[in-house]
Amino acid sequence: MDAPVTVTAPAGTFRGLLDRSVLSWRGIRFAVAPTGDLRWRDPLPAPDAEGEVDATAFGPVCPQPLNPAVPLGDAAVEDEDCLSLNVWAPAASSESPRPVMVWLHGGAYTFGSSSQPLYDATSMVSTGEVIVVTINYRLGALGFLDLSGAVPDGGFDGNLALKDVLLALRWVQRNVASFGGDPDRVTVFGESAGGGLVTTLLATPSARGLFHRAIAQSSPASSVYGTARAQKVARSFLAHLGIDPDDAGAAAAVRSASVEAIVAAGKAVYAEVPTTDPGTLAFAPVVDGDLLPEAPIDALRAGRGIPVPLMIGTNKDEASLFSFMKSPLIPITGDRIDQMFADMAAENTGVELPTREQVLTAYEHVRHRAIGLGVARDIGFRLPTLWVAEGHSTVAPVYLYRFDHASPFLRLIGLGATHATELPYLWGNLVSGPKDLTFRLGGRRVAELISARMQARWTAFAHGDEPSAPDAPAWPAFTADEGDTRATLVIDRHDVVVDDLDGELRHAWGDNILSFS
Numbered sequence: 001m002d003a004p005v006t007v008t009a010p011a012g013t014f015r016g017l018l019d020r021s022v023l024s025w026r027g028i029r030f031a032v033a034p035t036g037d038l039r040w041r042d043p044l045p046a047p048d049a050e051g052e053v054d055a056t057a058f059g060p061v062c063p064q065p066l067n068p069a070v071p072l073g074d075a076a077v078e079d080e081d082c083l084s085l086n087v088w089a090p091a092a093s094s095e096s097p098r099p100v101m102v103w104l105h106g107g108a109y110t111f112g113s114s115s116q117p118l119y120d121a122t123s124m125v126s127t128g129e130v131i132v133v134t135i136n137y138r139l140g141a142l143g144f145l146d147l148s149g150a151v152p153d154g155g156f157d158g159n160l161a162l163k164d165v166l167l168a169l170r171w172v173q174r175n176v177a178s179f180g181g182d183p184d185r186v187t188v189f190g191e192s193a194g195g196g197l198v199t200t201l202l203a204t205p206s207a208r209g210l211f212h213r214a215i216a217q218s219s220p221a222s223s224v225y226g227t228a229r230a231q232k233v234a235r236s237f238l239a240h241l242g243i244d245p246d247d248a249g250a251a252a253a254v255r256s257a258s259v260e261a262i263v264a265a266g267k268a269v270y271a272e273v274p275t276t277d278p279g280t281l282a283f284a285p286v287v288d289g290d291l292l293p294e295a296p297i298d299a300l301r302a303g304r305g306i307p308v309p310l311m312i313g314t315n316k317d318e319a320s321l322f323s324f325m326k327s328p329l330i331p332i333t334g335d336r337i338d339q340m341f342a343d344m345a346a347e348n349t350g351v352e353l354p355t356r357e358q359v360l361t362a363y364e365h366v367r368h369r370a371i372g373l374g375v376a377r378d379i380g381f382r383l384p385t386l387w388v389a390e391g392h393s394t395v396a397p398v399y400l401y402r403f404d405h406a407s408p409f410l411r412l413i414g415l416g417a418t419h420a421t422e423l424p425y426l427w428g429n430l431v432s433g434p435k436d437l438t439f440r441l442g443g444r445r446v447a448e449l450i451s452a453r454m455q456a457r458w459t460a461f462a463h464g465d466e467p468s469a470p471d472a473p474a475w476p477a478f479t480a481d482e483g484d485t486r487a488t489l490v491i492d493r494h495d496v497v498v499d500d501l502d503g504e505l506r507h508a509w510g511d512n513i514l515s516f517s
Helices: 122-128 140-144 160-179 193-202 227-241 250-255 259-276 296-301 320-324 334-347 356-363 368-392 408-412 423-427 444-463 503-509
Strands: 006-009 012-015 017-019 022-029 052-054 084-090 098-104 131-135 181-191 213-217 310-315 398-403 487-491 496-499
Touching: 006 160, 012 022, 022 122, 084 122, 084 160, 098 160, 098 193, 098 444, 122 131, 122 423, 122 444, 131 160, 140 160, 140 259, 160 181, 160 193, 181 193, 181 444, 193 213, 193 296, 213 444, 227 250, 227 259, 296 368, 310 368, 320 368, 368 398, 368 503, 423 444, 444 487
Parallel strands: 012 052, 098 131, 098 181, 181 213, 213 310, 310 398, 398 487
Antiparallel strands: 006 012, 017 022, 022 084, 084 131, 487 496
């Protein structure tokens, strides 16, 4: 018998949609609207709904700057009242609860939403026998600005987006069984900023028990900073709004600012901070000593993370997208890389940084103009991923990958396997529309095979099994003790397992964590 379209859960009765043998319930509110006096305050759980709730349309997306690289969908509406989630499930009934996969979207902590067409979970749900939950969290200045230091008596809270995610995970624990999910088998997974939230959750003590496995794709795991940097960003934001934080009315002024002004000021700070302080982001979780006691990269490298199995990896050509889009987010030019190293040396006075000559040994076979791309890729993504894998593998199984595949067209234009290009393969949504040029020069059939293998591996992991795929090599766990193989799965036309794939990189950069506090 097929599952019903209307489901009654502790949070209420929700009427969803049936499409292609997959059920979905969309725009379910998990928090009170974070507006008015609740702007820049901790999220409050939504009261249980009375009567039947129409859950057939996605909720609003968090207000954000326009970004052509992050298509939100034709029907997207922006509103601060954005804290909702979506549940996807196979229509066919199951004798036992299905594992749950909770998706945290990427977008540099500033862009995106759970309802992007890319994250339509129909393919993953129907092939993987899983429940998928995609969630919204507050973005940019609305979700990652901490005003508590700049305006100390203003009644502002911090780490709002991280708290949004924790509240959504608690909603899942309470309600997902009603949708056919197993609250004891929850995998949290995300990419880019979403991957950064995953690695941050692993270092958040209060997240223990809310998820049981984790997948971090292209996580900027070391891009999480302390309260001093957060206060500096907050003061810059207020300056762009024309508000003096020392004025008696500063708190009221910022709380009553229009959302358009907040997005504009956030956009200015977003571009300004990585330019003045290369290698850092304006918006990210904050090491506040309370919710997040220490930098996630420090906790995870030392094996102090929540000890759940972890799948983690990056893409081969992460940085080419940022160069292609002329994004300020990561340092690519020589002068900005030099400034980043100088700033790191100033902050990490007790750490012996690798010399420029030592670092360049990792890029001996790279064209000169691409060296900056390699350095940016590795300091931003690959090295933090290795540090996490090394430390976390001492307390839980870790599976390390690198996504190397690129369609002929993406290779031709020089993007290769760049940032986020694994996502269409994972979600099984390979073409985004008639204007998508990805397979203009062919490669669609190969892409479909890679997509099937990725979905099989990701969902097998969520089921609690080893991340295997039919007619593909087994993926052994990564271990980093002396003499261990440091197995890494390279995902391409044909998957291969490579021992110590990053050996040259490790030897060139050394063993010390390189990050900003």
